[in-house]
Amino acid sequence: MAGFVSVRRKLRQRLVEGRATVLVTVIFGGLMRSSAGCAELPVELEAGGCLADLLAMLKLRFEGEVREILERVSSAEAVGDEGFPVFIAVDSQDYRFAQGLDTPLQDGQKVYIVVPAPGG
Amino acid sequence: MGTYRLMRVNLSERRVSQEEIDREAILKFGGGRGLGACYLFNEVAPGTDPLGADNKVIFAIGPLAGTGALAASRWMVITKSPLTNTYFRSVGGADFGARMRLAGFDLVIVEGAAAEPVYLSVHDGRGEILGAGDLWGKDTRACEAILRERHGKGASVACIGPAAEKGVRYGVVMSGGRCAGRGGTGTVLASKNLKAIVIEAEGKAAVANPEEFRQLVQEQTELTKTAPPYSRFSEAGTTTLQDALNVTGMFPTRNFREGSLDGWERVSGSAYAALKVKNTTCYGCIVHCGNIFEAKDDPYAGVSSEGPDYETINMFTGGTACTDIGATVMADRICDDFGLDTISAGGAIAFAFELFEKGILTERDTNGLRLEYGNAEAMIELLRMIAERRGLGYVLGEGVRRAVAEIGKESARYAMHIKGLEMPAYEPRAAKWHGLSMVTSNIGGSHCIGYAYQEVLNVPVPRAVDRFSENGNADVVKFNQDSTAMYETGILCVFSPMLGMMRPPLFARLMAAATGIQEFSDPGCLMVMGERIYTLERLFNVRDGLSRQDDAYPERFTAEPLLKAGPAEGQVIRNIDGMLDEYYQVRGWDQRGVPTRGKLAELGLELENGRLCFG
Numbered sequence: 001m002a003g004f005v006s007v008r009r010k011l012r013q014r015l016v017e018g019r020a021t022v023l024v025t026v027i028f029g030g031l032m033r034s035s036a037g038c039a040e041l042p043v044e045l046e047a048g049g050c051l052a053d054l055l056a057m058l059k060l061r062f063e064g065e066v067r068e069i070l071e072r073v074s075s076a077e078a079v080g081d082e083g084f085p086v087f088i089a090v091d092s093q094d095y096r097f098a099q100g101l102d103t104p105l106q107d108g109q110k111v112y113i114v115v116p117a118p119g120g
Numbered sequence: 121m122g123t124y125r126l127m128r129v130n131l132s133e134r135r136v137s138q139e140e141i142d143r144e145a146i147l148k149f150g151g152g153r154g155l156g157a158c159y160l161f162n163e164v165a166p167g168t169d170p171l172g173a174d175n176k177v178i179f180a181i182g183p184l185a186g187t188g189a190l191a192a193s194r195w196m197v198i199t200k201s202p203l204t205n206t207y208f209r210s211v212g213g214a215d216f217g218a219r220m221r222l223a224g225f226d227l228v229i230v231e232g233a234a235a236e237p238v239y240l241s242v243h244d245g246r247g248e249i250l251g252a253g254d255l256w257g258k259d260t261r262a263c264e265a266i267l268r269e270r271h272g273k274g275a276s277v278a279c280i281g282p283a284a285e286k287g288v289r290y291g292v293v294m295s296g297g298r299c300a301g302r303g304g305t306g307t308v309l310a311s312k313n314l315k316a317i318v319i320e321a322e323g324k325a326a327v328a329n330p331e332e333f334r335q336l337v338q339e340q341t342e343l344t345k346t347a348p349p350y351s352r353f354s355e356a357g358t359t360t361l362q363d364a365l366n367v368t369g370m371f372p373t374r375n376f377r378e379g380s381l382d383g384w385e386r387v388s389g390s391a392y393a394a395l396k397v398k399n400t401t402c403y404g405c406i407v408h409c410g411n412i413f414e415a416k417d418d419p420y421a422g423v424s425s426e427g428p429d430y431e432t433i434n435m436f437t438g439g440t441a442c443t444d445i446g447a448t449v450m451a452d453r454i455c456d457d458f459g460l461d462t463i464s465a466g467g468a469i470a471f472a473f474e475l476f477e478k479g480i481l482t483e484r485d486t487n488g489l490r491l492e493y494g495n496a497e498a499m500i501e502l503l504r505m506i507a508e509r510r511g512l513g514y515v516l517g518e519g520v521r522r523a524v525a526e527i528g529k530e531s532a533r534y535a536m537h538i539k540g541l542e543m544p545a546y547e548p549r550a551a552k553w554h555g556l557s558m559v560t561s562n563i564g565g566s567h568c569i570g571y572a573y574q575e576v577l578n579v580p581v582p583r584a585v586d587r588f589s590e591n592g593n594a595d596v597v598k599f600n601q602d603s604t605a606m607y608e609t610g611i612l613c614v615f616s617p618m619l620g621m622m623r624p625p626l627f628a629r630l631m632a633a634a635t636g637i638q639e640f641s642d643p644g645c646l647m648v649m650g651e652r653i654y655t656l657e658r659l660f661n662v663r664d665g666l667s668r669q670d671d672a673y674p675e676r677f678t679a680e681p682l683l684k685a686g687p688a689e690g691q692v693i694r695n696i697d698g699m700l701d702e703y704y705q706v707r708g709w710d711q712r713g714v715p716t717r718g719k720l721a722e723l724g725l726e727l728e729n730g731r732l733c734f735g
Contacts, residue, residue, distance in 0.1 A: 029367025116364035
């Protein structure tokens with residue numbers, strides 16, 4: 001809930017300042033959530049930004065395991081690496097089936113970053 | 121390795137005999153699931169009543185059991201299921217498989233039916249049928265304890281519980297806290313009056329090429345320990361999957377209406393970690409993914425159980441929208457003690473909760489229980505009613521498909537099963553190819569028959585899959601089903617390849633070094649074996665009259681948009697006919713879902729008078 005309040009506040013501020021930015025909500029899941037220490041995170045990007053830009057911003061914000069995971073995802077050849085799966089979707093679209101790390105981000109979109117552990 | 125041997129136990133005649141297994145059958149089917157399917161096909165005729173004396177129960181292990189290979193001492197029960205009326209296979213862990221190998225048997229075939237309760241004692245390379253009048257009615261924990269006391273602490277026991285004895289159609293076979301859990305394999309044993317099998321055997325199994333085998337196990341150990349998920353999976357087992365699937369929309373909730381559970385954080389991986397007493401492991405596995413949990417809060421404080429694992433967590437949270445973590449430990453304990461499949465029991469309870477919400481069931485039907493979402497006490501009491509076959513529990517113990525006939529036709533649309541098997545904890549609208557594997561599965565709604573880790577875990581092997589697409593990925597479904605069948609010739613734990621701890625070439629070399637059969641060193645040959653096994657299982661069902669119309673979802677998945685599902689919000693399966701067409705084509709089956717003569721010939725599945733012929 002705190003995340004949504006923060007998004008609304010930032011949107012208001014942005015309207016006042018007339019800046020060309022977009023706000024997306026990053027939703028963490030699985031091991032990523034426990035490592036990041038939060039469920040959701042609003043992130044403001046320059047308009048025209050893409051998934052790679054978002055990951056770059058997140059890497060600046062987090063250290064340790066989260067940054068390690070993001071580093072791996074950002075390296076194109078390791079996308080969805082076997083044995084180290086990371087699920088990323090922009091709204092309902094798996095980024096691997098959109099434009100990969102170049103997938104553009106629009107205002108109000110949700111970006112899911114999930115590291116699942118196996119079930120049974 | 122010397123010859124493959126089987127023990128045949130005829131309960132009607134109280135006779136135990138031994139046979140060598142045909143070498144051609146070994147070359148075609150490898151071991152484990154393959155040989156089990158082969159014998160079941162040849163020995164159980166079409167139309168056989170699963171609970172009649174003519175049905176057979178086959179306990180199977182693979183050539184790697186008891187050898188020191190990691191995660192490969194699993195055992196399997198193969199039979200015709202009383203829940204689905206189809207071919208069935210279910211896998212168990214702990215050390216029973218290793219003991220079977222050390223006793224010298226690849227298969228134990230149980231046939232006929234005893235006139236009164238008995239158990240099978242295997243020792244000194246032979247089997248003996250003994251009276252079990254004092255064991256009948258005992259829960260699985262007590263039964264195991266009594267038989268270990270009687271036969272020695274090192275004995276391994278596989279047994280059934282009171283639920284199977286009372287005829288619940290999804291009774292399991294328990295052993296050392298693990299079970300062959302699905303399809304009512306325990307219920308078939310109960311119909312034969314066989315309470316347990318006890319094996320006394322020590323030592324280490326011999327392999328054909330010991331030095332090569334030792335090096336391969338070292339390689340496997342290295343691969344396992346360096347696999348990225350190793351440390352986390354060793355710590356938590358499957359109990360963190362809900363943390364991911366609630367976000368990706370794959371967590372079935374309220375009887376598969378929704379894809380995530382409000383308040384799931386109360387039953388998250390870290391919530392279970394706080395209840396953990398210790399890890400447990402199967403024979404010859406360094407991963408120790410099992411957990412013993414103990415509930416901390418009333419009314420379940422002090423109750424402990426080996427589990428719940430992910431499936432059970434979902435069944436006793438998502439299905440009833442309960443987030444009482446102690447209740448999940450209690451439910452797991454009840455299922456284990458009474459010998460009940462947690463998935464089918466949980467599915468039946470979720471069905472009843474939805475019927476209560478819709479007014480199809482009322483308090484008059486439930487013995488006064490208010491089956492309202494979030495009511496954990498009602499969930500636990502209904503579970504006990506199923507285990508003890510009381511009231512509504514009697515009806516639900518028949519499985520949801522049969523319960524519809526008792527409750528009324530209007531309940532049919534809420535019965536979430538495939539071929540009579542209650543569905544596991546994966547939402548097919550949010551993982552559509554995983555769904556296709558379940559809907560085409562030879563054993564009904566099972567997640568393990570071809571686990572689509574490409575969608576659930578996002579692992580891109582053999583390639584990445586768009587989980588919302590509805591065409592172009594049937595080959596991946598086939599790959600998952602066939603490779604699972606291949607590894608289950610071993611019988612390798614399903615997690616091992618899924619987590620990058622096993623690769624086909626290494627598995628093939630292990631199989632060859634263990635058996636001395638050079639043909640097994642070719643992974644391509646083993647993949648064909650996997651396809652052969654899968655096709656033979658299909659043929660078993662086709663022979664019993666199953667076809668395309670049985671590869672069917674409950675209406676909900678094709679008609680109702682998925683709710684509360686994050687990125688999977690609003691998903692529906694729109695093109696099931698197209699997906700089935702594509703799947704049958706990839707498999708080389710006709711559009712009725714029947715393997716063609718050409719495909720059977722290609723796989724070497726020649727039949728003579730309806731039986732596989734060898735030699």
